[in-house]
Amino acid sequence: MRAFVITGPGRAEVQEVEPPTPREGEVVVEVERAGVCGTDMEFYSGAMTYLHTGDARYPVRIGHEWAGIVREVGDGVDPAWLGRRVTGDTMLGCGRCARCGAGRQHLCAGRYEIGIRGGWPGALAERLPVPARALQPLPDAVDPTLGALVEPGGNALRAVRAADLAPGERLLVIGPGTIGLLAALIAAAQGVQVHLLGLAERSLDFARSLGFTRAWTTPPAEPFDAVIDASNGPDSPALAVDAVEPGRHVVFIGLSADPSLVDTRRLVLKDVTAVGVLSASGGLAGAAGLYASGQVDPRPLVAATVSLAEAAMVLAGERRPEWGTAPKIHIDPRLP
CATH class of the missing domain: 3.90.180.10 (Medium-chain alcohol dehydrogenases, catalytic domain)
Structure with missing residues (x-):
């Protein structure tokens, strides 16, 4: 073969x-x-x-x-x-x-x-x-x-689950690549208000074409109810911790080629729950179901x-x- x-x-x-x-x-x-x-x-x-x-x-x-x-x-x-x-x-x-x-x-x-x-x-x-x-x-x-x-969707679904959001709450997704956009689509299907943060207007324009009008190169100052870091930027994890509302969740699913530093004092003083997501294990059936139902395309x-x-x-x-x-x-x- x-x-x-x-x-x-x-x-x-x-x-x-x-x-x-x-x-x-x-x-x-x-x-x-x-x-x-x-x-x-x-x-x-x-x-x-x-x-x-x-x-x-x-x-x-x-x-x-x-x-x-x-x-x-x-x-x-x-x-x-x-x-x-x-x-x-x-x-x-x-x-x-x-x-x-x-x-x-x-x-x-x-x-x-x-x-x-x-x-x-x-x-x-x-x-x-x-x-x-x-x-x-x-x-x-x-x-x-x-x-x-389904496999990348399973990763994204696990990240959205870990963000622990209710309909109407605000989510910031850092990194408008495949995983970030899948997380945005899944969260939006659950009634979450999705914001996307990226570096290039080209990728943000594509996100806007999917209906995500809240797409930024600089995030709004108001803290978010959850942040998903789906980027490969070494500075993004610290940004995610800074951008989240105290007492809420930050989800790390992106990987940087270089070590990324997070000040754990910020995590402690904000009482933030930090979650790492590796793989789609546990999310495959859910992603397939979302696609089959038409809730996420x-x-x-x-x-x-x-x-x-x-x-x-x-x-x-x-x-x-x-x-x-x-x-x-x-x-x-x-x-x-």
């Missing part, structure tokens, strides 16, 4: 590789759609932290935002999965440790991460092996585009769908003018 393989910093190619065979407890999915995110771009550039900690090494087969159809099942897997449209959890815990037993498999010390950690192959390929326990069935109303947005976030042969261009940050300013690019491995 064809798969996109990153062989080193700035080097990648579409290769013919052996198709996966399902092991016990696994299925093989025919990939319909896969999303490209900042983590994938860091693997391509060589900046990804896991490459320096030993949790990942080249060659890497990326792709953890995906949707597809179950085509094979291994021993011990219910054959009813065959032919079902699915997505799945990126985080694959060992299933034996205390964290996995407590439902925190996404924090398992020995976990694999699809397309990211431990060498588990990703979804920028025609077929993908996945443990059946990680599968999330997709409703009929969730097409391949929406299906590949994230399809405008997808600028284009391209082939595996065009993935390297996308990972290098190149964009065609006709794609516009939407933040997400999808890959369809079935395209020639």
Whole structure:
């Protein structure tokens, strides 16, 4: 089968590789759609932290935002999965440790991460092996585009839940990228008043095109009932703490390449609850349900769908003018 393989910093190619065979407890999915995110771009550039900690090494087969159809099942897997449209959890815990037993498999010390950690192959390929326990069935109303947005949507949903807001309350989302915009869409669907903060008017103009008229390069002075930092700016976490109303919640889901500093005295003196969100684990079903019901439609976030042969261009940050300013690019491995 064809798969996109990153062989080193700035080097990648579409290769013919052996198709996966399902092991016990696994299925093989025919990939319909896969999303490209900042983590994938860091693997391509060589900046990804896991490459320096030993949790990942080249060659890497990326792709953890995906949707597809179950085509094979291994021993011990219910054959009813065959032919079902699915997505799945990126985080694959060992299933034996205390964290996995407590439902925190996404924090398992020995976990694999699809397309990211431990060498588990990703979804920028025609077929993908996945443990059946990680599968999330997709409703009929969730097409391949929406299906590949369930994983980032699950991240965003967990961030919105952690913000702990009631309808009518004010939320500031720092960073109008894919996760920030998904969080904004989910919060708005719950009746929250959403404000977005970004650096570039180009990205803020796109946010305004989605109906978010409160989009700023400088936030209003009045404190917010919650702040979600979905940016990669090292100064954003401190800004989030400064911008939140005392006694409320700040949610950190973005990651900076450089250490970001927060004065814990501010957290204490404002009695702020700070929450970190890692992964969509626990949020996949909720995101799929929001899409299926029509409460949230994230399809405008997808600028284009391209082939595996065009993935390297996308990972290098190149964009065609006709794609516009939407933040997400999808890959369809079935395209020639």
